[in-house]
Amino acid sequence: MANTRSATNMTAIADALGVSAATVSNALSGKGRVSPELAEKIRAKAEEMGYVPSQTARALRTGRSGVFGLVLPDIANPLFPRIAQAIEHAAATAGYGVLIADSRGDSAAQTLAIQRLLERDVDGIVIVPRFGTRITDLGCPVSVIDSPSTPGNTVSADHWQGGQLIADHLLSLGHRHFAFVGHTPLSNVQGDRIGGMKSRLPKDARFETMWIDRIEAERGRGCPLGVKDLVARGITAFAATNDLHALRVLTELQQAGVKVPEDVSVTGFDDLVWSSVVTPGLTTVKQDMAAIADIAVGALIDVIEAGPQDAPVAENASGTAPKRAVAVGRADRVAMSLVERQTTGPAAGPAGGPARAQANNFPGDDAGAHSTSSLTQPLRRNEP
C-alpha cells in the first residue's frame, strides 16, 4: 500500500462530492441514515475513483483484522494443499484472509508460530496440531482439526468411520488376513483409522499392525518394509493409514513381483494427488475437506460474531464449562467416502477365500460416499 496505493480514501470521495467522510462511510456500509439518492451518488463516485477501503484502518478501528491464521504441523505434508485450499476458500467466501504459519520442528516451533499470528492480530486460528500437543487457551478463537478422539477437537473427518468403510470393502471381497500399515501409534488420526478397521473385523479375521517409525528405527529410513514376507504368511490385504504408505507398499509389492490386486489388495487414506495416476489406481478413502473447512471457519466466525464475552472466567453461573475463547461444542465429525479403484480385488489364495468373495462388483457400490451396511450386516454379528 505504501507507495503506489491510489490515494483514494473516504475523505477524497467526500471532498469530491462536498459531503462529510462519515456520510461516505454510512452510505457504503448502509448503516447510518443517508438518503437513497445521495447513497447512490456516493457509491457511483467510489466506483469511479476506484476506491478500495483500507482493511488496516478498519481493523484498527473495529478491532477485527479480517484475517485468520492457519497453523500446520508441517506445511510439507502432502495433505496440506487440500487443507489450505479448503480453508482459504471457506475463509475468502466469508470475507477473511488466511495467514499461514508453519510449525515444523518441535512443539516449541508451534507455539512460536501461533505467537507470530497473534501479533498480527488474527481474528481466529485454525490449527492442525502436532502429535501430542494440547492447544491451550490462546486468547483468541481457535478451531482444531485433528481427530474426534483428540480432546478439544473442533471438527475433523470421521477417521474411524473411514476405517470401517475400508474394512467393509475388503471384507466384502473375501479378505480375512490383514496388515495395517501406520506411521506411528502416537497419532490419534492413525489410531482412529486402524481402530475403525479393526472394529469391523469378524471373529475369523486376523491382522498384524506395522508401524513404520518402528521399522525404520531398526532398519533405517526408506528401508524395505518386507511386505513379501507378510504375503508369504498369508496376508491378502494391506490397509495403510494414508496414501503415502499405501504407495510405498504398492510399489514394493510390484517390485517383488506380487500382483495387485490379483494376489493382494492395497488401500490407502486421503485420496492424495497420485492415488489416481498410479497403476493400478489406488483404492482409498477421501475426506470432505470443503465441509471440514466450512465447519472450522464457521465455528470461528460464530465465536467472533457472538462478540467479546469479556467476562473473564467469573460470572459463570452454571459453573460447568470454563468459559474459554475456544470454539468448542461442535465436535463434528465429517463422513469419509470410499473411492474404489483398482488396487482392491477379491481375496485369492489358499487362505480359504469364501465363495462370496467372488461376488464383488456389487451394483451401485462404486459411487462415492455410501453406507456399506448391507454388505457387512452378517459380519457385524461377530463384533466384540
Next chain:
Amino acid sequence: MANTRSATNMTAIADALGVSAATVSNALSGKGRVSPELAEKIRAKAEEMGYVPSQTARALRTGRSGVFGLVLPDIANPLFPRIAQAIEHAAATAGYGVLIADSRGDSAAQTLAIQRLLERDVDGIVIVPRFGTRITDLGCPVSVIDSPSTPGNTVSADHWQGGQLIADHLLSLGHRHFAFVGHTPLSNVQGDRIGGMKSRLPKDARFETMWIDRIEAERGRGCPLGVKDLVARGITAFAATNDLHALRVLTELQQAGVKVPEDVSVTGFDDLVWSSVVTPGLTTVKQDMAAIADIAVGALIDVIEAGPQDAPVAENASGTAPKRAVAVGRADRVAMSLVERQTTGPAAGPAGGPARAQANNFPGDDAGAHSTSSLTQPLRRNEP
C-alpha cells in the same frame, strides 16, 4: 485482538511510568532521543506488562502491513507445500507474514486472488503464475517464480540446467533412446526442462515427446500412457518433467512387468515426497527452494526498502527500462541438483548399449548436487 487482547498498549506503559507515549515508542524502537536509563526502564516495564505492539496500528501509520501475499496457480499442486514452506520461512525470518491466495480455475480467478491481497494491503506479492498469464503492473512489488524463459520472471530454478543434469546422467549410463514425458507444452517450466535434456543429446540419440494432456484428451483422464509399446520400440529411458508423471510411468511399467531399472530407467523432477518412498526410489532432480524463496522475498524487501519511488513513469532519464514497481533486475536462476536413486541404471537391450554403459556406479557419483561434466565431456562434442 478484539476480545481478549490484553489492553497493554503504549499508553498503558507510558502511564505506568509517568512518561509520554512518544517516549515509549522512541525507547522501544531506539529511534528518538531517550536517556539510556529510561529506555531500559521502559523496556523492562514493557516486558513485564507483556506488551505486544499492534501491527495494525503500526501498519496504518507507516503504510506497511508487514505482510506478503503468496499466489499459487493451484494450491493442490504437489509442489506447493515446498514453495509455501520456503516462502513462509524466508518471510518470517525477515519479519513478514504470508497471506495465501488460491488462483485455481481460470486466470480471472488469479486476478481476483491478487485483488483480494491488494485490498489487505500486502507490501508485496510472490506469485507463481498460471500458464500463459502475464503479470501486469500491480501497483505493488511483485516477485515472479516461474522459469527463466518467462518474461518478467524474478527467480526460479534453472530448469534447463536440471534437464541437462538428467540427460547427462542417463547418457553416462549408456541410454540413447529416450521418451520425454510432459503434461503440456504450454508450460515454460516443462519446456525448459525438456529443452535442457534435448540440448545434451548427442547425434546418435533419439527421442520422442509425450504430452499427457494430448493423450488424455484422446483416451480420457487417467488412461494408460501405453509405455509398454514405447519400450517395445526400443526406448530405454523415460524422463518425465515431474515426479508425478514419473510415478505414473513407473507404476505402469511395473504393472506391465517391465523391470526398473534393469529393463528401462525412469526419472522425474522436483523430488516430491513420494520419490524417496517408492520402490525403487525415484531418481530425480531437486530444486533449492530455500534459495529461491530467499531471493524472491529478498527482491521484494529490496524494492520496499528502496522506498516509494513515487515518480510515476516520467523522469526516466535513460528511457530504457519502464519504471515499474516490479522487482526486476534479478533474473536469477538457481541451480538444481541430481538426486540419484534406484530407477536409473545402465541401458540394456539390443539397442546397442555400449561397453561404457556397464561402467556405472562411478565412485562419488551419488552425492546430491554435483556437476556431471566429467562424464559427459565426450558427448558434448556432438552438440548442435
Next chain:
DNA sequence: CTAAGGTGATTAAACGATTAATCACCCTCT
C-alpha cells in the same frame, strides 16, 4: 551575561476508517 548549541523529554498531528452524539430542518399534531 547572554546567545548558541545540545540533550531529553513532551505535544500534537497524522494514518483511514467507524460510530455515538449532535444539529438543522421540516412536518405534523394538538
Next chain:
DNA sequence: AGAGGGTGATTAATCGTTTAATCACCTTAG
C-alpha cells in the same frame, strides 16, 4: 403556534502507533 418526532446530514472522538515540531533545561562559548 409551540412541542414533539422523524430525517438526513455533520462533528468529533476513537483505535494504537509513529514522527516532526516544540519545549524546557543545562552547558559552553563569546
